[in-house]
Amino acid sequence: MQKEGSPNWAAFRFFMRAYAAYLRPLNIEFYSIRQKKHPKTCVCAVFVVNLQPILICASMRSRSAISLMGPIGLIGLIGRREDAEPQDGRSHTKLSNIITNMKNIAFIINPISGSRETQNAKKRLPKLIMQTLDSTQWLPNIAFTEYAGHATELAHQYARMGFDAVVAVGGDGTVNEVAKGLRGSHTALGIIPMGSGNGFARHLGIPVRPNKAIEMLNHSEPIYVDYGLANDRLFVSTCGTGFDALIADHFASSNKRGFATYLQNVIKDAFSYEPQTYKLYLDGQTEECVEHRAFLITFANANQWGYEALIAPKASVQDGKMDIMLMSSHAILGSASLALRLFAGSIDNSHFMDTLRAKEVMLIRETNAPFHIDGDPVEMEKDIRIRIVEDGLRVLVEKRF
Secondary structure (H helix, E strand, O other): OOOOOOHHHHHHHHHHHHHHHHHHHHOOEOOEOOOOOOHHHHHHHHHHHOOHHHHHHHHHHOOOEEEEEOOOEEEEEEOOOOOOOOOOHHHHHHHHHHHHHOEEEEEEEOOOOOOHHHHHHHHOHHHHHHHHOOOOOEEEEEEEOOOOOHHHHHHHHHHHOOOOEEEEEEOHHHHHHHHHHHOOOOOEEEEEEOOOOEHHHHHHOOOOOHHHHHHHHHOEEEEEEEEEEEOOEEEOOEEEEEHHHHHHHHHHOOOOOOHHHHHHHHHHHOOOOOOEEEEEEEOOOOOOOEEEEEEEEEEEOOOOOEOOOOOOOOOOOOOOOEEEEEEEOOHHHHHHHHHHHHHHOOHHHOOOEEEEEEOEEEEEOOOOOOEEEOOEEEOOOOEEEEEEEEEEEEEEEEOOO
């Protein structure tokens, strides 16, 4: 038995004291990396966290006791009394198996997406994560984004470090940024939908209530899904041009968020919008094209814009193709029926809609009209190559069996 004054014991106590002294000043609680306050310590903190299994194994060999506070917090060390009876090795083996099977998961939180109520809810989210996430299955880290593109940088870092999953906490824009950092890697994308429309999460059947979305992670499985590229810009749900892109531009600049604001913009601009004529060359065709004067065109990997507005009811993220939804320039005449069909999942049956399917399309526009990527307005060239990348992204969804 290792005595308290032995070299191994002293070395272990030294590591533990250094561990505790290092974490407290950084305000890293339960292995949650407070990226917002300490961005430069992110990598160091993860390195220290990953020492935990080694320290626990060392403590087992020296027959010392570990206090596990919270889901995964290695907080203190209590020396075992020398006169204590030897413990059954099965409990040590069980703890060792739990540690070996645990997976690293990161939560990237966009603090400004969604309504003001949603933004306030995100401040309480780290506590909810620690209360709800299965502590025998996941080792969580938490980071807050500070600027546009930050989520992509963080996701890429986590993927390079070999994390099992990275969870985007926000709306479709945040999901898009995290997906950019994870595409082509083995790290799975998780989603806690806390934005406005949450189209991709809804398509995948992920609960829109944060506590339910976290619970789903405890019994989830990774699947491979497609993503799209518009020139070199990634999209997971939809991209498009025309009236919906104009609304996306106006919605992004609105002081208020939510469906009511979105609807107000639609009503305000619907009757003044001037449709364009578009040419579409499908799947490598260079001579034959589809020419269409359209109110809007949506290129759909997933089935909706968000808010359960099913612009492409039959679209699938696992078929290697996009559904191209062309709304007639006369669609304003049937706006009431189109709105009903949009939320009923039958808009593709309207005579104001045409549907095409392709893996790749070359879009030729008359002007540099508004364009959106997953609901966010972007500046794009007149000519845009849009294509589907098959099975390019791993995503966590609810386990089916």
